[in-house]
Amino acid sequence: MxxxxxxxxxxxxxxxxxxxxxxxxPREHYHERVPAMPPLLSxxxxxxxxxxxxxxxxxxxxxxxxxxxxxxxxVQQAMEHFGCTTVSGLQDKVLNDAELFGRxxxxxxxxxxxxxxxxxxxxxxxxxxxxxLATYPSIKVWVAGCSSGEEVWSLAILLHxxxxxxxxxxxxxxxxxxxxRAAESGIYxxxxxxxxxxxYLEAGGRRSLSDYYHAAYDKAVFDRDLRRHMVFADHxxxxxxxxxxxHLVSCRNVLIYFDRRLQxxxxxxxxxxxxxxxxxSLGSKESLAFxxxxxxxxxxxxxxxxxxxxT
Numbered sequence: 001m002x003x004x005x006x007x008x009x010x011x012x013x014x015x016x017x018x019x020x021x022x023x024x025x026p027r028e029h030y031h032e033r034v035p036a037m038p039p040l041l042s043x044x045x046x047x048x049x050x051x052x053x054x055x056x057x058x059x060x061x062x063x064x065x066x067x068x069x070x071x072x073x074x075v076q077q078a079m080e081h082f083g084c085t086t087v088s089g090l091q092d093k094v095l096n097d098a099e100l101f102g103r104x105x106x107x108x109x110x111x112x113x114x115x116x117x118x119x120x121x122x123x124x125x126x127x128x129x130x131x132x133l134a135t136y137p138s139i140k141v142w143v144a145g146c147s148s149g150e151e152v153w154s155l156a157i158l159l160h161x162x163x164x165x166x167x168x169x170x171x172x173x174x175x176x177x178x179x180x181r182a183a184e185s186g187i188y189x190x191x192x193x194x195x196x197x198x199x200y201l202e203a204g205g206r207r208s209l210s211d212y213y214h215a216a217y218d219k220a221v222f223d224r225d226l227r228r229h230m231v232f233a234d235h236x237x238x239x240x241x242x243x244x245x246x247h248l249v250s251c252r253n254v255l256i257y258f259d260r261r262l263q264x265x266x267x268x269x270x271x272x273x274x275x276x277x278x279x280x281s282l283g284s285k286e287s288l289a290f291x292x293x294x295x296x297x298x299x300x301x302x303x304x305x306x307x308x309x310x311t
Contacts, residue, residue: 044072044087045068045072047086047087047088047091048071048072048075048087050087050088050091051075051087051088051090051091051094052064052071054091054094054095055094055095055101058095059098059101060239061105061108061175061236061238061239062236062238062239063238065238065258065259065261065262065265066108066257066258066259066262067256067257067258067259068259070257071108074107074108075087075090075107077107078104078107078108081107082100082104090104102177102178105175105176105177105178106176106178106179109147109174109175109176109179110145110147110253110254110257111147111148111176111179112147112148113147113148113149113150113151113253114150114192114195114196114199115150115151115154115188115196115199115200115209116154116199116200116202116203116205117150117151117154117199117252118284118304119199119200119202119203120202120304121203121281121284121304121305121306122154122158122199122203122204123202123203123204124300124301124304124306125155125158125281125306126158126161126162126203126204127204128300128301128306129248129279129281129300129306130158130159130162130164131162132279133164133247133248133279134162134163134164136247137167138167138168138169139159139164139167139168139169139247139248140168140169140171140244140245140246140247140248141155141159141168141169141170141171141247141248141249141250142170142171142173142244142246142248142249142250142273143155143170143172143173143251144173144235144237144249144250144251144254144266144269144270145173145174145251145254146172146173146174146179146180146183146232147176147179147183148179148182148183149172149179149182149183149184149186150188150196151250151252152170152172152183152230153186153212153222153226154200154203155170155250156170156226156230157200157209157212157226158203159229160226161205161206161207165226165229166229168229169229169230169231170229170230171231171233171243171244171246172184172230172231172232172233173232173233173234173235174234174235175234175235175236177234180232180233180234183232184227184230184232185221186213186221186222186223186224186226187219187220187221187222188219188220188222189218189219189220190215190219190220191218192220193209193213193215193220196209197209197210212226237251237254237258237262237265237266237269238262238265241269242269242272242273243273244273245273245274245275246273246274246275246278247274247275247278247279248279248280248281249270249273249274249278249279249280249281250281251266251270251280251281251282251283252281252282252283252286252305253283253284253285254266254283255267255282255283255286256283256285256286260290260291263291264291264292264293267288267291267293268293271293271296271297271309274309275309276309276311277308277309277310277311278308278309279300279306279307279308279309280297280307280308280309281305281306281307282305282306282307283305284305286305287305288307295310296309296310297309297310298310
């Protein structure tokens with residue numbers, strides 16, 4: 001009898017333990033189903049998110065995958081310029097005034113460049129890339145995010161001095177209409193010409209930069225013969241697609257303002273645009289190292305960020 005009681009007590013204890021374990025299981029599953037809470041955002045970042053969503057819905061300009069650090073700085077500058085104390089105040093003005101949105105784009109896009117910026121980069125293009133492009137019957141170059149056009153005019157001069165401009169087309173694209181107009185005009189302050197000339201000579205320029213412009217008051221106006229080989233157009237790396245097959249893509253100091261997702265989207269466009277063994281030129285602070293498209297390119301000059309599409 002004592003053995004029976006002991007057995008019954010053991011069974012009861014085992015059953016109780018089993019029931020206790022069953023009660024614990026749903027609790028474990030419940031914890032597994034709870035999604036991780038997103039990090040808390042500041043009021044500024046919440047309003048910034050709403051501003052970017054509103055701009056995309058209203059104007060189809062997509063800045064949602066630009067780096068947040070850059071956007072915070074640029075939005076703060078825009079708020080100060082337009083007299084807004086909050087991002088929500090800026091949003092109200094921007095979404096109800098298309099002309100003001102156009103002016104706000106000046107804060108959201110890169111506005112400053114230089115002719116022959118990083119001269120060694122242009123020297124390598126002239127010495128090693130353009131001789132390869134010369135083997136094609138016609139040459140197409142895409143300058144993505146051309147801003148106010150200094151790089152476009154630099155490449156035109158480079159192609160001219162290699163005897164290639166007459167069979168070349170340079171597509172210059174940006175999302176900023178005001179920047180595109182400035183780029184197309186080819187007019188720059190004479191106060192900048194000294195630096196442009198120095199960089200031109202360091203890049204291996206064969207003449208004097210003054211051969212390519214005439215000065216009028218405090219402006220330098222570049223040669224209209226160069227302009228005949230340029231096509232300026234609105235194009236967004238965030239929302240638009242491939243528009244032409246090209247031999248060289250130059251997108252310098254643009255990707256640094258994109259997050260990883262948008263960088264990969266832009267690099268996919270470049271990859272799909274390039275002819276087999278075409279060339280990609282990036283800025284000194286940009287890299288293919290962590291891109292999902294990195295393996296598609298071979299470094300021609302890694303230090304100068306010049307790459308060639310693998311076949």
